[in-house]
Amino acid sequence: MITSTSNQKVKELLQFQKKSKARNQERVFIAEGSRMVGETPRKSLLKLYVSETYYNKHREELEKMKSHPEVLTDTVFAYVSDTKSPQGILAVIRQMDYRLEDILRKRTPHILVLDNLQDPGNVGTIFRTAEAAGATGILMSRDCVDIYNPKTIRSTMGAIYRMPFLYLDDLQKGIRTLKEKNIRIYAAHLKGDNSYDKEDYRRGTAFLIGNEGNGLNSDIARCADTWLRIPMEGQAESLNAAMAAGILMFEVSRQRRKG
Amino acid sequence: MITSTSNQKVKELLQFQKKSKARNQERVFIAEGSRMVGETPRKSLLKLYVSETYYNKHREELEKMKSHPEVLTDTVFAYVSDTKSPQGILAVIRQMDYRLEDILRKRTPHILVLDNLQDPGNVGTIFRTAEAAGATGILMSRDCVDIYNPKTIRSTMGAIYRMPFLYLDDLQKGIRTLKEKNIRIYAAHLKGDNSYDKEDYRRGTAFLIGNEGNGLNSDIARCADTWLRIPMEGQAESLNAAMAAGILMFEVSRQRRKG
Structure with a gap:
């Protein structure tokens, strides 16, 4: 002892x-x-x-x-x-060891791309929610919080073992690879014109989610095919980053279950 | 100074x-x-x-x-x-000072009922998300975390000033009052039979959300008209309580926008 x-x-x-x-x-x-x-x-x-x-x-x-x-x-x-x-x-x-191919293996990918997320609890909750929503993988910019941070690990509630993920030095290059695979790139953006629930997510789909305080880096946002907005009432300026990701992912799940 | x-x-x-x-x-x-x-x-x-x-x-x-x-x-x-x-x-x-009438004033209420939620960040995030989703008020059991906890206040991102809420000594009695007002009571429950996205939320709607670790108290769950399930994939056993609440509330928002 x-x-x-x-x-x-x-x-x-x-x-x-x-x-x-x-x-x-x-x-x-x-x-x-x-x-x-x-x-x-x-x-x-x-x-x-x-x-x-x-x-x-x-x-x-x-x-x-x-x-x-x-x-x-x-x-x-x-x-x-x-x-x-x-x-x-x-x-x-x-530590896990995934490659981009692990994330792209499924026929209709459902991918999250996290840009500079800093809150360990948010990233853990995104992993947990992504598994539940049937997402196929998570790409993260190198400047996101460390997934192996104890608080992040705890908030994943075990999804860390099952959700393929990858840190990328060049997130824009990663997004271009997704596009080449015919995956549609949606930026969650406060200035988005398209309401998130009017899009068709039954094909390959990836969501770009930005930093908690500053939103998406503009260079990353420009990589998107479409900017999405989650319609909000009241004086709320934005949603928590994990919440926004969860609402988008469960809309994908809802549409794909409907067939 | x-x-x-x-x-x-x-x-x-x-x-x-x-x-x-x-x-x-x-x-x-x-x-x-x-x-x-x-x-x-x-x-x-x-x-x-x-x-x-x-x-x-x-x-x-x-x-x-x-x-x-x-x-x-x-x-x-x-x-x-x-x-x-x-x-x-x-x-x-x-401190704010609401009465049940403030929460029931709107023509088609959209209410959250929180039973024994303990995580300050969760409750704050629920307030923030509720405002954005157009919820009309939040009822809490007396044993929920104190909304005036500094961490909770911070996570509301200002929604504390705008979202009517009330602590109740007798949550079951509060739920009965909602029923008398023709509000349909949905329990978010892992054993729910009804998928959350198959219900019609364009009428008065209230969701019962339970404790982070233990879910809804069975006496409270029994008060519901319907037990809802959020379909989950993978080995995920549950969603974070705030996430579950957010997904339900934004489904209400989606249906009501569609008209």
């Missing part, structure tokens, strides 16, 4: 929690909680850590597992946990 | 930021940032505080205002601010 916060493994865990550089160097991330750990694909799970209390409560099932967990005292576990009330289980997991 | 964190006004501000009890005793809340403060209805704004830097930058416009602001040193302002990077302006604002 690890009893000290100056233990080398503990120091490493803390680096993985706090530093994207440390995560990316080792190509790992951390997921916490029995649900997130339970949904981890077996081949991606590198190392399991549990608190003493968790170990004593779940000893039998833990001993059946192939990857024998490392036990930390409750205090040390709380020290490495990213949450205020740790469940007592976390895993070090191998 | 206030230069000390032990100043009585500073202590009071901190209480208003941190304690719902202090807010409710004085029937006030705090909004931060030039946008939130700028949208405050004049008659509700009780007291304005700015940082020294903010004051020096905006002196002319601030001196034109009726309610002369109190200036705090930047350090003291940062101490009372709820944000990591304070903009340097906050206001003490009188």
Whole structure:
């Protein structure tokens, strides 16, 4: 059992929690909680850590597992946990590794393109919602928040394991590739002329979603075939970025279910 | 200028930021940032505080205002601010005071009923989205998170000033009142049989939205006329509560625009 916060493994865990550089160097991330750990694909799970209390409560099932967990005292576990009330289980997991082809494989793609999104909760919620809406993949500009940030991972509610995604250095080039595949590019834009619910999303569809405060970068917005508007009442100036993405994606889902 | 964190006004501000009890005793809340403060209805704004830097930058416009602001040193302002990077302006604002009649006044109500929602960001996002979707009011069970929590206020993006709402001790009684007004009650429920996009929302409509982790309390769910399901793909078990509410509300908006 690890009893000290100056233990080398503990120091490493803390680096993985706090530093994207440390995560990316080792190509790992951390997921916490029995649900997130339970949904981890077996081949991606590198190392399991549990608190003493968790170990004593779940000893039998833990001993059946192939990857024998490392036990930390409750205090040390709380020290490495990213949450205020740790469940007592976390895993070090191998980062995903998708290519553009993984995202384009489906016959009628339904893709989100995220430009400079900065809020970890928003990006996590977009992943979770995208899975539910049947989206086929997510492209992100390099300056989006790190998907492996613990808060983002938590908000994905497991969709991180199942939703193909890719960071791109050149988002415009990525969008051009989508166009070559006959995917229609829609920018969610406050100055859009076309109401989002008047378009036909039964063909290949991609939505460009911009930064929470500033909206879409104009160079990116110019890449779109169509600028969409979500009609709003009251004095609301805009929607939360994840909410806007969710409303668009579920309109696609609604139309495709209708056939 | 206030230069000390032990100043009585500073202590009071901190209480208003941190304690719902202090807010409710004085029937006030705090909004931060030039946008939130700028949208405050004049008659509700009780007291304005700015940082020294903010004051020096905006002196002319601030001196034109009726309610002369109190200036705090930047350090003291940062101490009372709820944000990591304070903009340097906050206001003490009188709490709203709606009655059920305010929520039922419109000819075809579009109401959200929130049961035990706990996440401040979720509730704030629901207010913001509700305004944009043209909802007419929000009812909340007494055990929902405090709407006047600084994080909730921030996520409403100003909708707090414009969206009528009410906390109810007896949510079931409130729902019965809606029914008497011929408003159809829909529960958003994972076990719902009816797909949300097959219902007709052009008449009076209310949605019951449950707790983030546990969904709707069964006593509340039983009050509904219809249980709705948002069809989901993948292994997604549920949507974020604010997202589910947003998708339902924008389906109402879509149908009502179509006429």
